[in-house]
Amino acid sequence: MIIANSPTILSVQGLRASINGTEILKGIDLTVRSGEIHAIMGLNGSGKSTFAKVLAGHSAYEVTGGSIQFEDKNLLELPPEERARAGLFLAFQYPIEIPGVANTQFLRLAYNTVQTQRGKEELDPLEFDDFVREKMKLLEMKPDFLDRSVNEGFSGGEKKRNEILQMALLEPRLSILDETDSGLDIDALKIVANGVNRITNKDNATILVTHYQRLLDYIVPDFVHVMQAGRIVMTGGKELALELETRGYDWITANKQPAAGVSA
Amino acid sequence: MSEAISTSYLECLLKSWQAKPAESRAWLNQLRARAIDCVSTQKLPTKRDEEWRFTDISPLTALPYRPSQPDSTLKIEDVQHLFLDDAKNRLVFVDGHFSQSLSAIAEPAALIAGNLPALLSAHASILESHVGHYVPFDHNVFAALNTAFLQDGAVVIVPKNTVVAEPVHLLFIATQHEVTSYPRCLLIGEAGSHITLIEDYVALQQAAYITNSVTEISLAGNAHAKHIRVQRESAKAFHLANCAVSLAHASNYQSVSITLGSQISRYNLDVRLTDEAAECTIDGLTLISDRQLADTHTCIDHAKPNGTSHQQHKCIADDAAHAVFNGKIIVRPQAQRTNSSQSSRNLLLSKTAQVDTKPQLEIFADDVKCSHGATVGQLDQEEIFYLRSRGLSETAARNLLTYAFGAEIISRIPVSSLRQQLEQAVLDQTQSNPS
Structure with missing residues (x-):
């Protein structure tokens, strides 16, 4: 929801980043305010996922220019764990499997680490069990989820639900969902979207990184941004996603030729 | 000598x-x-x-x-x-x-x-x-x-x-x-x-x-x-x-x-x-440090048809420890329709630790399904990033992943009291490691 005079959570200005000497992000500007849902769309290779990883602090990417302000913090000065503790959450496109660690053990460790940082009480295994089971209902997850190893042998849908479960537990100020819809059938997509909708409120914000408009039928964005060649080249409302769905991305390139020329 | x-x-x-x-x-x-x-x-x-x-x-x-x-x-x-x-x-x-x-x-x-x-x-x-x-x-x-x-x-x-x-x-x-x-x-x-x-x-x-x-x-x-x-x-x-x-x-x-x-x-x-039709699952974990040397040699010999063998061996070597794994699998001419897999995964926690791993497949039958793989390395950067993105410090992330690497084998022990003792042993060893 767009709220008048709502505080800014994220302010990205002129962000540039490279990997192995190749520049992927070529000057991104984005402002996200409390309560808002932003969708970032674009073709493969446009830099959407890189942007998500740079926000979360992935060390493979080198930030070569620009700034990221997250509430009162300079995000670029913080390692990934401190970004997480400050309230930034990235739902991974490909969640990592950790055989040998029970999901419940991992979830509690993450939860307690973040809680401690926020000056709140840790939960013991029994308390946590009650708490996590309540949250699992949001995502219609079976209890045996807790005892299995983290993401090991999970289906694509189960992995994505596990990501959103972590989002529900950690209560971030800003969530970035990287291609959360990929690999989901329509039923799983509805469950995941429903979970996200119940977590979002006026005090947090969400960035959805996605290829397809499909997800946006269920999580309705306030803003839609189109990324191309490492830059946001167009911003509109939710109707822009529908237009992209029918017309593709080519017409934007045609319209934006001057902008492409600037980057050269 | x-x-x-x-x-x-x-x-x-x-x-x-x-x-x-x-x-x-x-x-x-x-x-x-x-x-x-x-x-x-x-x-x-x-x-x-x-x-x-x-x-x-x-x-x-x-x-x-x-x-x-x-x-x-x-x-x-x-x-x-x-x-x-x-x-x-x-x-x-x-x-x-x-x-x-x-x-x-x-x-x-x-x-x-x-x-x-x-x-x-x-x-x-x-x-x-x-x-x-x-x-x-x-x-x-x-x-x-x-x-x-x-x-x-x-x-x-x-x-x-x-x-x-x-x-x-x-x-x-x-x-x-x-x-x-x-x-x-x-x-x-x-x-x-x-x-x-x-x-x-x-x-x-x-x-x-x-x-x-x-x-x-x-x-x-x-x-x-x-x-x-x-x-x-x-x-x-x-x-x-x-x-x-x-x-x-x-x-x-x-x-x-x-x-x-x-x-x-x-x-x-x-x-x-x-x-015929015999089955075996052979799992192993070596967890050593200081100047320990641990050598495991296994040989799985398929002599008759329709046999199955699955092997996973893992080594975690810290300090100047040296782990050795030699895994031989023989599939004799008669042993048609053998299904065999072998995996050797090794984790080095220090620059002076050493692992020598040698898969050895000797296959003399033609209708068989055999796979093998060996890796030696450090912890995966993507896995560390995943855990850090959930608030864990880099040390905590490394310790958890090292523990998990070993615990995967220990979790297959069907005796819970022994499993708990060994999980604790792995925990003690992997948490003593601020890297």
Whole structure:
């Protein structure tokens, strides 16, 4: 929801980043305010996922220019764990499997680490069990989820639900969902979207990184941004996603030729 | 080491045996006599031997490790912390010698379990047809020495179609300094039987000693055995072990071997699928640090059709530790439709740690499904990033992933009290590592 005079959570200005000497992000500007849902769309290779990883602090990417302000913090000065503790959450496109660690053990460790940082009480295994089971209902997850190893042998849908479960537990100020819809059938997509909708409120914000408009039928964005060649080249409302769905991305390139020329 | 030292060392060991009384059983005396002959014609292996190229055992000869003597002063209070709550069948050996007072069999009706001398007369023919039949010693000086010294040992016989509910815990406790003990185990699973066997090597103190063990396992048709082997000897000990498993028609053998202790250790595991449709799962974890050396050699021999084998071996080496894994898989011409997989995964936690891994596939049948893979490396950066993105510090992330790497193997141990002990051991070792 767009709220008048709502505080800014994220302010990205002129962000540039490279990997192995190749520049992927070529000057991104984005402002996200409390309560808002932003969708970032674009073709493969446009830099959407890189942007998500740079926000979360992935060390493979080198930030070569620009700034990221997250509430009162300079995000670029913080390692990934401190970004997480400050309230930034990235739902991974490909969640990592950790055989040998029970999901419940991992979830509690993450939860307690973040809680401690926020000056709140840790939960013991029994308390946590009650708490996590309540949250699992949001995502219609079976209890045996807790005892299995983290993401090991999970289906694509189960992995994505596990990501959103972590989002529900950690209560971030800003969530970035990287291609959360990929690999989901329509039923799983509805469950995941429903979970996200119940977590979002006026005090947090969400960035959805996605290829397809499909997800946006269920999580309705306030803003839609189109990324191309490492830059946001167009911003509109939710109707822009529908237009992209029918017309593709080519017409934007045609319209934006001057902008492409600037980057050269 | 020079040949002279090697020969005199072996002579010295054999002389210490001469004093032992002959057994009443002719076959046992003959078996030992053959073993003694074999010792006299062999030398201790050196790094020039292909099978020992990564493992220098010459420190073994630095001390004249005399054969251990029975010590009956040990009380239950001294050792009960080593017992497992959920393994109520227990045979305890102190420095290789059976202790009746420390042992207990909860299911005497379901199985025959005891030490070799006690069972020798009542089960003479079955023992004669199994003891010494699976671990050959003509090219294996340690197996030959063990057989030459063969006197005591654990014997477990599971009668036909019997399911032993409680695991059987064979507990080998080392208590003395500068001695050699020669543990011996025999498991016979008769047709259709089920058992879980734990072979557990522990020490009461950080002593230097040698354990030279031989384990033989024979599973008849449709018999099932789970074999958990834990080597948690003193950090100064030498542990040399040979285990051979013979699998008959549609039998099923699952083993998990955990290597934590010893200065130098070597474990040879040979599994032969001697008849059709036999199955085995062979998992191993080596977790070592300081200057420990742990060498695991396995051989899975598919001799008949429709066999299945799955093997996963993992090593975690820290400090200047050195882990060795050599995994041979033979698929003989007759063994069509064999399904075999092998994975060797190794984690180096320091720049000076070393792992040598060598998968060896010898496939002579054409209709088979065989896969193998080996990796040696550090922790995965994407995995570390995932955990850090959830608020864990880099150290906590590394520790958790290292723990998980080992815990994956430990989680396959079907005895919960033992699993918890080992999880704790892995936790202690992996958390001591601020990297």
